Amino acid sequence: MKIRNIAAVLILLLFHSCSKEYDKPRWDVSVIGPLVQAEIGIGNLIADSITSIQGDGSVHILYERSFYDFNLDSIYEVPDTIIPKVITWPFVTSTINPGFPFFSNNNNVLLGLSGVSLNELRVRSGIIRVEMINTLPSKIIYTYTIPGAVKNGTALTFTQTVDEAGPGGPGRFIMDIDLSGYSVNLKGSTNSSFNTIYYNVQAVSDPSGTAFTVNFNDTVINIMTSIIDMEPSYARGYLGQNFIRESSSENIGIGGLIKDGMIKLDSMNLDIFIDNYIGADARIKFNFLESVNSRSSASVPLNAPTMIGNVININRAIENPVTGQAPIKSSRVFSLNNSNSNLISFIENIPDRINYEAEIEFNPLGNISSYNDFVYSDYLVEGRMKLSMPLRFAAENLMLADTQKMELGTFTDFDNAGETRLKLIVENGFPFDIELQLFVLDEQRNITDSLLGPGLVRKANTDLNYIAVSPILSEFDVFADSRRRDILKNGKYLGIRGRFNTPDYSQLIQIYSHYKLKLRLTGDGIYSIR
Amino acid sequence: MKIALFIFFCCISAFSQAQVWRSELPFSYESGNRLSISGNYKFGSDAITNEFAQAYFLNKFIGTELKDNVSSNLKEKNRFGADYNFNIEFRSEADTIMGISGASFIFNFSNRYFLDSRFPGDAFELYFRGNKMFEGQTADIGKFELNAFRYQQVSAGIEIQRSANKSSSCYALISLNRGIDYFGIRTNESSLFTAQDGFYMDLGLDMEIRQSDSLRRRFQGAGASLSAGWSAEFSSSSQLTAYFQNLGFINWGSRSAYIPVDTSFRFEGIDVSELFNFSDSVRGIVDNDSAYIQAFLTNRKKESFIMKTPARIGMNYYKKFDGDRMIAGAGIEHVLFYNTGFSGWTEFRYKTGKYHHTGVKLLYGLYGNLDAGLSYLLHIPGNFTVMLQSDYLVGMLTGSKGKAQGAFVSLSKTF
Structure with a gap:
């Protein structure tokens, strides 16, 4: 009994001493070390594809983008078209024997095109819907053919048996035929029309049925043909003498990132290309072209007498002998520079949009191609600009801002971090000061915390020619406690804002490819091991 | 229920002191059949304190004071080890085996855990305090070794006792080993330099990691061990014993992981340059796995390997006084292949x-501690014997300074 008691006490004590509070032991460590680093060169700020490095390492900008795209609908569009065809028996009462082809007829469908006279279409997408209604007392075998619609060398045709009329009404059949990839002759059944598709319908009585009687004026053919959602990829014919006035506004790249400040630029060249890929002569006039800075609401019209306000005649493109290739375009180029335009003012406005108004007239001399104009849907009239300039500028309070999506909500390693001092070390090899700010933004892009700033990243040391010769280090401390940790975890975007100032504003600074901005973030804090 | 069973098992097997002879007392030659259950646990270190080990193994919070007590003991090289064992043994007396009289068959089942480590002081500080204290310095993490494994043994053997004039006995056991799990790390010359302000870290690492397949829990490895002992009385009052135990191996299966790392690199933070790419609307993705892990844990293999079991070799001498009322003795023991030293008692x-x-x-050894222990044996009517023993009472009773602990308990019945 005594032994049992001792054993019981012993086991109770052991149970207590062996009990475990958690799954793993826990302790705190003091850690210090690098977290992230970045090296930002001119390649990060401006895409490689639009920069070129000169022999001396200086950076030039070669920026090319489209600013004007012609809309095909301005020339023509194929509206949805519905053509019913009802034919009655033109003879006296007759008996139709089984298997007898009692009717054949060619029918034209005139597409609702206006202003153009087309003799060929190639269809990118669209359907032709055929609905057949049989009111006769026997099954009828219909053969429906569009001889001018050809795909892979075969004309579009199908044969369908439609049930006889009964107590429930006439026999009925509906079919959608995909016209994608078809080339369609639009000359009609006489081969002398325009904008016209023709089809043939043949009706044969059921060979296994019985003879039936048709009376004068009985309906023997009742067919509804619909052209639906047709989008051509190519059209040929006469495109007419369309006069089109278009005004539009195009977004352009980095201007949207710049939020404030002034910039002064060096010399530059801007080539404006007007490319005509349409097989019709054109006459184009740009009434105005202006750079728009939405932030400052400033607009600077391009003042270029050789181009703006002048009528520009452009010859027609010609078909490419290589099948499937773009037509051979006809182009006009206008080279603008500091001396023949106000180009610098136009660019220094830091546009985020280009507004323009253009007038274009096709075939000003009429149908001189004898219905051989052509147009590809993907190749129309395009306006392009190609800017070439050294990356040499002066900036005053030029502010760039951008946001980066971040997802730290599921980053559970954060939970173990205690109070931490983050140190941002910036080594600036660029010859301009940067006031750097980092923000945390919520889903609606409202600022929930300011991680840094504004902190002044001092410019690199420069020589007398304002060329950076040695980088300068700047350090910033960021204290992260549990409150800030939660804000970071709940944040959806990281906002980055930099305000740039070159020394002695208006003094132009050349940027070289070897300039770097190096960032290093270190952490010094408590981390709980669990 | 599962947790309660685990705790019960933990507690049963936690009273430790490995049994070196077949009976609890010297000069004790028992006849008849015998069934015994015993368990033991032991922890020892020349640096890690009991409180610290207890907090670690019982998953408690390890505070600064616990760490300070260990740090004050740290030398350039340090050791710690722990084990627990649980045994069930049945001895069946036979009149003769192959013409030999006084022979018995022995059958034994053991469940064993063994932990052994050698570590530089800097490694402890780095692991439990972080690298802040090494700012501007190099932490030595070389010559580190950790082995932790669990295995089971099923043993069979023969014991022969002769007690005609001067009693003597000997035994031999062969064991089949079943590996349950293994984890081991070994580093050669390795160091971590933390630059001032944490600007960068230089890691030089020459390391091997081995781990048994964590998915195949049923049968991870197999092997065999041999144990044998011999004991004889030189006069009616003195006895000399020599033995070796558990000399063998476990071959861990071909799905075991082997990760050799021999690298030297500077870490300056995860490169996030792509995040600052204003020129591209498609930003790069920063992959911290590739930055931290793949950089040096690239050479992973699956291969089998052979591990030696912790074999013990020793001898002792006892002398009786005043009939058998008093017994005095001394002995030495060494655990082969691991970081424990010689022990003497x-x-x-x-x-x-x-x-x-x-x-x-009174004993010295294993991990370099001088310690003292007590034992108590009780014969209970009905041929029951209970034994309680600890060799590390000083370590256990000196509170925060103690660096060893252990206990042994057994219950046996002869019939």
């Missing part, structure tokens, strides 16, 4: 009455 036992034996022990 001396013991005095006193028999009070018919049923009670008490003993006191």
Whole structure:
């Protein structure tokens, strides 16, 4: 009994001493070390594809983008078209024997095109819907053919048996035929029309049925043909003498990132290309072209007498002998520079949009191609600009801002971090000061915390020619406690804002490819091991 | 229920002191069949304190004071180890085996855990305090070794006792080993330099990691061990014993992981340059796995490997006084292949009455501690014997300074 008691006490004590509070032991460590680093060169700020490095390492900008795209609908569009065809028996009462082809007829469908006279279409997408209604007392075998619609060398045709009329009404059949990839002759059944598709319908009585009687004026053919959602990829014919006035506004790249400040630029060249890929002569006039800075609401019209306000005649493109290739375009180029335009003012406005108004007239001399104009849907009239300039500028309070999506909500390693001092070390090899700010933004892009700033990243040391010769280090401390940790975890975007100032504003600074901005973030804090 | 069973098992097997002979007392030659259950646990270190080990193994919070107590013990090289064992043994007396009289068959089942480590002081500080204290310095993390494994043994053997004039006995056991799990790390010359302000870290690492397949829990490895001992009385009052135990191996299966790392690199933070790419609307993705892990844990293999079991070799000498009322003895022991050192001990036992034996022990060794222990043996009517023993009472009773602990308990019945 005594032994049992001792054993019981012993086991109770052991149970207590062996009990475990958690799954793993826990302790705190003091850690210090690098977290992230970045090296930002001119390649990060401006895409490689639009920069070129000169022999001396200086950076030039070669920026090319489209600013004007012609809309095909301005020339023509194929509206949805519905053509019913009802034919009655033109003879006296007759008996139709089984298997007898009692009717054949060619029918034209005139597409609702206006202003153009087309003799060929190639269809990118669209359907032709055929609905057949049989009111006769026997099954009828219909053969429906569009001889001018050809795909892979075969004309579009199908044969369908439609049930006889009964107590429930006439026999009925509906079919959608995909016209994608078809080339369609639009000359009609006489081969002398325009904008016209023709089809043939043949009706044969059921060979296994019985003879039936048709009376004068009985309906023997009742067919509804619909052209639906047709989008051509190519059209040929006469495109007419369309006069089109278009005004539009195009977004352009980095201007949207710049939020404030002034910039002064060096010399530059801007080539404006007007490319005509349409097989019709054109006459184009740009009434105005202006750079728009939405932030400052400033607009600077391009003042270029050789181009703006002048009528520009452009010859027609010609078909490419290589099948499937773009037509051979006809182009006009206008080279603008500091001396023949106000180009610098136009660019220094830091546009985020280009507004323009253009007038274009096709075939000003009429149908001189004898219905051989052509147009590809993907190749129309395009306006392009190609800017070439050294990356040499002066900036005053030029502010760039951008946001980066971040997802730290599921980053559970954060939970173990205690109070931490983050140190941002910036080594600036660029010859301009940067006031750097980092923000945390919520889903609606409202600022929930300011991680840094504004902190002044001092410019690199420069020589007398304002060329950076040695980088300068700047350090910033960021204290992260549990409150800030939660804000970071709940944040959806990281906002980055930099305000740039070159020394002695208006003094132009050349940027070289070897300039770097190096960032290093270190952490010094408590981390709980669990 | 599962947790309660685990705790019960933990506690049963936690009273430790590995049994080196087949009976609890010297000069004790028992006849008949015998069934015994015993368990033991042991922890020892020349630096890690009991409190610290207890907090670690019982998953408690390890505070600064616990760490400070360890740090004050740290030297350039340090050791710690722990094990627990649980045994069930049945001895069946046979009249003769192959013409040999006084022979018995022995059958044994053991469940064993063994942990052994050698570590530089900097490695402890780095692991438990972080690298802040090494700012501008190099932490030595080389010559680190950790082995932790669990295995089971099923043993069978023969014991022969002769007690005609001068008693003597010997035994031999062969064991089949079943590996349950293994984890091991070994580093050669390795260091971590933390630059001032944490600007960068230089890691030089020459390391091997081995781990048994964590998915195949049923049968991870197999092997065999051999144990044997010999004991003889030189006169009617003195006895000399020599033994080796558990000399063998476990071959861990071909799905075991082997990760050799021999690298030297500077870490300056995850490169996030792509995040600042204003020129591209498609930003790069920063992959911290590739930055931290793949950089040096690239050479992973699956291969089998052979691990030696922790074999013990030792000898002891006992002498009786005043009939068999008092016994004094001394012995030495060494665990082969691991980081434990030689241990030596001396013991005095006193028999009070018919049923009670008490003993006191002074020992030095295993992980370099001088310690003392007590034992108590009780014969209970019905041929039951209970034994309680600890060799590390000083370590256990000196509170925060103690660096060893252990206990042994057994219950046996002869019939």
